[in-house]
Amino acid sequence: MIYLDNGATSFHKPQGVYRRVLGAMRTCANPGRGGYGPAMAAARTVYGCREAAAGLFDCQPEQVVLTTSCTHGLNIAIRSLVKPGSRVVISGFEHNAVTRPLYGLGARVTVAGRKLFDWEDTLSRFEDALRQGAACAIFTHVSNVFGYILPAPELAALCRQYGVPFIVDAAQSAGTLPVSLKKLGADFIAMPGHKGLLGPQGTGLLLCAGTAEPLLWGGTGSASLCQRMPDTLPDRLEPGTLNVPGYAGLAEGIRFLERVGMDTVAGREHYQMQRCAAGLKKLGMQVFSGPHQAGTVSFLPGMDCEEAARILARQGIAVRAGLHCAPCAHESAGTLATGTVRVSFGYDTHSGETDALLHAVSKFLRQPHAIRQAQPGECS
């Protein structure tokens, strides 16, 4: 299979990741619960993941909270900063992992900056919204649909300037773009472990500048007599047994990235994205590309996007179609009615695979139902 759905998860993990997962299952018991060998091995494994992440994201190990997903981390962060009725400023490219918790809390949401690949619009709209005051701001670092890299350092500076606490969704950037808790000055940065960081599914990280409100209550292996959750991180946010094999794999994924170099990975993905975007344009597809774009590109295939993805899947090419859990982003781009086909590249994607996709797409044009190009905003 040609796997081009790395925005959903990185399906091909480095070999060391598989080995570490299995190794942890064989050698680790419950971390932070006992003093015997396998329990201590588990504690060392978990701490190894925290240390690796802390090194990569410029923070202390206890500021690295292990979560089950980016969504889990975002829920903790949002519930820590947002109360019912709070005004929250978000970018025009947010995922449902941000918008649904806000909706559930009854927050008053202001969407700021909807122009794709336009930093000037993103920054000026965000500043206008922040100027009116907000309990919190949330922005994705990279749009999961369009690969648009938002100007995270500049947005962070605006939030700091207006004294608005903020959360960064690094779901699509962690592992390919520099992310520093210290430099951004964010209150929280949430990310999955299983995408760019190359760990297994069911892993995620929440970087916390300070304390946070627990989403779950339970045993932490510490301060057991106290019925409140411990004040200290990470225990406060990590009740219950951790996914030790998952974090063993995630630590190895991070170490792999450090060996290969994030710049190298980002460069490869960006090259394939550009090659793909150019090829799709030549074929007459409506392609969403521009400056400030990571290794993800969306296009309109000239037929129903789910049908296009099905045809590609039959030819052994995995892409994602539809709304990608981000109606906000589609509304911004005018593709809410059609959705898009998203191609997202990984650290190991090579040009032959990109060319195979282009060849498969070119076949659409020869099919009778592909008689016209769907337009953004048009109902299919």
Add this chain to the structure above:
Amino acid sequence: MKIYYITFRSVTYAQRGERALQRGGIHSTLLRTPRWMEEQGCGYCLRLRTREIAAAAALLARAQVPWRKVYVQNKDGQLEEWKYDLS
């Protein structure tokens, strides 16, 4: 040489402490805190054998690793809280 136990609020802080001491050339062993040492219940501690506990404390302070208490083994082999101010 005396044996000391430094207790921490969580296993993560104990592990950070272990790393900080290691970087400073002091070997320590991560253990579950004996129940009587931890009034809040479960916890982890570092056991170390050293002549200068103040040097170990300085390493922890420099690495900003907060600890709860320090215990020292007395001549009778009993552990008692180290009363000196290490901060």
